[in-house]
């Protein structure tokens with residue numbers, strides 16, 4: 001137990017050391033520094049910046065962090081060997097608050113097979129290592145590696161040696177993620193009994209997730225008296241990873257009061273830190289990951305949405321804003337109701353009711369039937385599209401596209417004209433969109449020149465809505481179109497812009513093209529050169 005603030009749990013972040021031991025992760029010095037600076041903003045107490053003896057690059061990275069990151073303790077790992085300890089010290093000595101973390105195994109499996117040594121020799125190595133580290137640095141952490149598979153009495157003897165030599169933090173690693181919460185707590189309690197000096201220093205926990213118990217074991221350790229938790233952002237680390245920092249911090253934020261404990265972490269920096277680590281490590285975060293997964297604050301089902309709309313706490317134990325997210329999310333799908341839709345639209349700034357809501361709801365259901373998920377972006381696009389539709393004089397009633405390798409694509413369309421008549425047109429084009437445009441032009445007897453064409457995926461995923469934007473130019477110089485442009489003198493040009501949304505971009509192209517022509521014709525009729533686009537909601 002630390003002598004100051006005994007109710008505070010120190011957050012020891014090992015993203016840059018154990019986290020980086022995840023297969024496939026290799027961070028360069030600049031990336032490590034960027035993460036370390038963000039960890040400082042997150043308010044972690046200790047940053048384990050790396051293992052300096054492991055490579056010149058890691059040495060430089062740790063040294064850069066030690067020099068440039070202020071606030072947290074900057075820690076470097078070293079085996080219980082003089083060269084490791086000296087290299088670690090060289091890397092962190094410029095830090096305002098350096099710490100050397102040295103370790104050696106106390107389990108017989110490790111002593112016999114890996115170290116090929118004896119219990120007595122390990123005691124000697126531990127003594128020498130801690131003494132050497134303390135001769136260089138005031139802050140020294142000692143870890144008996146694989147402790148949870150070790151003999152507790154022997155581990156206590158080694159810890160007493162480390163304490164005698166001046167270790168200031170004792171960390172008990174569950175190196176292979178083997179222990180269970182009650183067993184781990186009992187192990188720590190027994191260590192307290194066997195090692196009297198342990199109560200005078202900070203006891204730390206370091207748990208791996210091989211059985212999915214890293215956070216539960218860490219929490220059990222805290223309940224047994226540990227006041228430092230070693231953890232990594234997004235739970236990355238050797239094999240199945242370390243305890244996830246964001247889970248430890250939020251567990252103590254949400255439930256800490258019940259046991260009278262807290263951390264100093266700035267929880268609103270969690271989401272940003274998670275995204276940064278994910279981006280720089282290339283390790284994506286699973287959608288259902290606690291705290292930082294994209295579903296962690298999302299509600300899909302109607303009953304939950306209804307509850308959250310009435311009172312957020314019915315289905316949420318945390319406010320998304322406390323972890324740095326803008327808001328929770330009501331994910332609209334085919335089972336969602338009108339209230340959730342209306343609320344979602346209001347959040348987007350569209351206050352609609354009555355017939356407008358009814359129409360939007362029907363269109364929403366159509367889209368929801370085609371898509372797995374209707375997002376806020378879809379909704380915005382749908383409502384905006386609803387407004388645009390009022391400005392359309394033509395309706396694309398149906399279309400067929402024949403497209404196959406070796407033959408140019410052919411389009412056939414049926415368009416309802418402003419007077420209600422149906423007109424058909426067909427065309428063989430260079431591509432399906434080109435064929436669609438020309439077939440539409442043929443159906444309404446307008447020869448429009450395409451000036452701009454753009455397709456944007458409005459939402460993500462294969463079933464995303466595509467937004468097509470087109471700008472067309474009509475000219476009275478062209479005898480074929482003069483009857484459509486009564487207000488335009490020969491030689492003049494008039495442009496029109498249109499946009500449309502659909503999951504099928506060929507369909508969206510046809511509708512946008514018709515809207516652009518409508519706009520050009522309206523402008524021509526008004527004799528106006530207004531540049532207002534049909535797209536503007």
Ligand SMILES: CC(=O)SCCNC(=O)CCNC(=O)[C@H](O)C(C)(C)COP(=O)(O)OP(=O)(O)OC[C@H]1O[C@@H](n2cnc3c(N)ncnc32)[C@H](O)[C@@H]1OP(=O)(O)O
Pocket residue numbers: 018021051053054055079080081103104105114115116145175238
């Ligand atoms: C549980 C953990 O996360 S421990 C940290 C694990 N992290 C890493 O290993 C990442 C960085 N490691 C490395 O870059 C390399 O392993 C190095 C540079 C440290 C060492 O490389 P090498 O000298 O080639 O040794 P190698 O890694 O093959 O073997 C490890 C050696 O360290 C010894 N060793 C392992 N742990 C310790 C320890 N805590 N104290 C002293 N010696 C140890 C092993 O017995 C073995 O010694 P041996 O060569 O006499 O058999």
Ligand SMILES: CC(C)C(=O)C(=O)O
Pocket residue numbers: 018077103143145146171173174175176206208
């Ligand atoms: C170096 C030690 C603390 C470690 O990472 C482990 O035992 O898992």
Ligand SMILES: [Mg+2]
Pocket residue numbers: 018173175206208238
């Ligand atoms: Mg580890």
